[in-house]
Amino acid sequence: MSCDEETRDAVETAARLARTEPVRSLEPLFGELPDDPGQPGVEMRACLLQELALIGARTGRAHLDAYAERLRAWGHPLGRLPDQRLDVERRFMMRVRGMGPVKTAQQLRSRFPEMPPSVTGAAAARSAVGVPDDTRVRAAARPFTAGGWARTPEVRFFALPEPLDPGDFGMSFLERLPLDCLRGDGSGVACATTVDDVLDELFRATYHGGINGRGQGGAYARLFAWDALYALMGLPVHVPFLEAVRRTADHRWVRFVASTPWFHHDTADLGLAVLDPSRTRVAVLAATDTDVTAPDASARP
Structure with missing residues (x-):
């Protein structure tokens, strides 16, 4: 656009x-x-x-x-x-009193079920290999770049040599991936979520806009949200929307936040992770809308 x-x-x-x-x-x-x-x-x-x-x-x-x-x-x-x-879009443009952006681990825990610690998840992360894909990176980051968020999101894709048990897909796994957003000594929280929550967050990023931009209309917020979701799932754009929705049930969706320099717990922070149906492919997106000087962790393969 x-x-x-x-x-x-x-x-x-x-x-x-x-x-x-x-x-x-x-x-x-x-x-x-x-x-x-x-x-x-x-x-x-x-x-x-x-x-x-x-x-x-x-x-x-x-x-x-x-x-x-x-x-x-x-x-x-x-x-x-x-x-x-679509039914999965039912939260678009809705404001619910007391349900603003998740800024702290406490808020995240109060809204979503926390994933328990996992020794096997931590071990599995050490064998993860980065998968460069500039096209998917740009599409996944677009809701935030178009919305004028303070910093470009970190978007990363990983492959695992063995399937990961969904119960191991939590903070123990994520914090051992080579992610800039989790670099540092701070603790983190990861919680299970659903695709409608993820899609709504992607929509809101453009629709409401960030501190360095302004909100855009629902039309392109909708387009960018879907394009980002397809990128996180690794779907080609020709897959019909209802087919994409059907496939979301086979993925595992996680939200996370951490007390690292990336997350400022101020304006808006967002961490998303997706495990694909084969359990061997992981996508991670982290975004912050706090305008501070921080180490560069822009979207990259």
Whole structure:
């Protein structure tokens, strides 16, 4: 997505219209199909289609469906997103009182079940081998870079010679991987979570924005969240969304935080780890939105 003012205006206009106008008054905007993807108003309408999908206002509207099909035919990045809000996206754009960002180990423990210590998990981590993949790194980091978080996330991928028992996929394992975010003498906590929690955190990173940026509309926040999830799972982009959702049940999802220099327990910190169905592939993402001078641990293979 371009960061130019024209695109920014399209994103913000679409978000405002979806919030303030009934869909029946917006439907005429899609009455005429464009002939050129660069035609004025196409980008705003592409964003608006996604905003309407996220509030459940896309179903059964012929003009909107035809416009979306034209976008897909052109290969517009928003065109491949689902026409309806999926169940796994139910937390998008929702604010729950008392449920802000997790900033401390205590908060993490209070919301998610902690993974117990594991001697075999610690031993397994020593045999992990880094797997460079710049394309996946960029996609997984995009919600945070696009949202203007204070620092570029650390994104790493690892391979194991033997399958890891899901019960060993916790802090004992993670803290022995060569991760910049866990470098230091601080202790950490890892808790089991679910894919809807992970997807929501990826969405929020762009939707609300960081201290060095500003929140973007739901359309691109949705796109970047899904692209990042696919990258963490190692899925090619052509895998259908519902198939991707089906496959998430075979993965193991973990959130973590630690008292190391990376995590500041201030504005927003996030640690995510994913174990694939073979139990031999691990993805890790760590992000912080605290603007302080710290050792560089930017996204790298």
